[in-house]
Amino acid sequence: MIIWLNGAFGAGKTTAARELTDLLPGSRLFEPELAGASLRATLPKERLAQVDDVSELPSWRRLVVDTAAALLSEIPGPLIVPMTLLDQEHRDEIFGGLASRGIAVRHFLLHLEETFLRARIDRRTTTDGAATRHWCLTHLPHYTDALPWLTRDAHTLDTHLHTPRRTAEALADAIGRDEGTCPIVQTPPPRTETLAAGMLLFDDRDRVLLVDPTYKPGWEFPGGIVEPGEPPARAALREVAEELGLRLPHQPDLLIVDWEPPHPTRPGGLRLLFDGRRLTPDQIHAIRLPRDELRAWRFTTEDEARTLLSPNRHDRLHWALQARTRGRPLNLEAGVPVGT
Structure with a gap:
């Protein structure tokens, strides 16, 4: 099973994910950003210059699906995936690919109102630097635009008063209630014409x-x-x-x-x-x-x-x-x- 933690850049997904691994026996943290780092180190700069972010590359989305499936063949899971996913078609491609491999997905949205989110970004990026702060803030409009479909698709948790531990506890409770389930019927990808x-x-x-x-x-x-x-x-x-x-x-x-x-x-x-x-x-x-x-x-x-x-x-x-x-x-x- 995949537990996908979605939300704006800077919303605290990774810190909550690390806390959640302590609460779910057998769970492991899987960061798709590692696949992105591999692509950035491998692909020619001309190809990388064609996209604003490595997640826009079809190869990144295939790597996320294939890597998750490979990891779940080695460990019992679940895999906890803290990754911003704001494009609905990218969501369909990744979640559909996982479903075709028999991997269930629980989709959660860690949401903060923009005022609280900006304050959290300012606190977090005092050590990460101005470039990280700029990156998070410039992507806020994209997050706002994506909220209508995100809130329909994911189980939403308002986290502005939560510590990372409290957010993880709320996630664990929601998982225990079978919240966030994404029912997708998809057959395995064909191997022949x-x-x-x-x-x-x-x-x-x-x-x-x-x-x-x-x-x-x-x-x-x-x-x-x-x-x-x-x-x-x-x-x-x-x-x-x-x-x-x-x-x-x-x-x-x-x-x-x-x-x-x-x-x-x-x-x-x-x-x-x-x-x-x-x-x-x-x-x-x-x-x-x-x-x-x-x-x-x-x-x-x-x-x-x-x-x-x-x-x-x-x-x-x-x-x-x-x-x-x-x-x-x-x-x-x-x-x-x-x-x-």
Whole structure:
């Protein structure tokens, strides 16, 4: 199990984490900053200059997941992780990666109002120096912006009157009550090429429906991996029923087949998109999401989807809409039509 202590820079996460290890038998402190130090020592300065913080690197997020899994294969745990995590997509990527390895996460937010937080930063950084103080203070607006999703996702503890020991005791009590649980359903990452089927569903303005997974960054089409022996169109219908609570009354038409090439972090495979046609107002009203997989859904135009979908998924959407207009399916390789 992972106990993730989140909060603003300077909120006292690490000191509370050290106290918490004394209260939870078998627990160990894991500081992802060590993975960041390794990347800073290894990557070329040109790559590091492209990001404001090492946590913005996809390699850092993969290292955190892989290192946590490796540590938990050696010790009983739990691992206590004091790490600021303010980007919800980074949260999805890390927590989803842990879930795919069968590792449960308890998410806690150590919160202080800004006045108390600034005072704590001033006290802490008298010895750490002006650079550390500047770093903590300049990231306060980002923390404030993240509070709406953080307080929904994590169990929040107001710690402004607490010593580190008292904060650790409050955390131990909350853990004993099963607070902070992040229920995420995620299968292990595939090791070979996969076949996946997605469904495009539309409203009366021909906007397409997208969903926001809890276990990975970015938005997606309803759909998923085709099970062994399962027809792809039936798999797309099954996924719509499981993810949206809708049972479509018709067989969907194929729009695109896209071959996704292998990548160091994913095996690639065939990606199919089907036309689920327009939903009625009653169907839209009946949409229900599994909260351990999806947090939101929305209808979007192709242009709006550009900021929500990964580039390869947006390419698929573009050509699927083209195929829908032309009335015939298209064959793609890496998002580009072939044989047309």
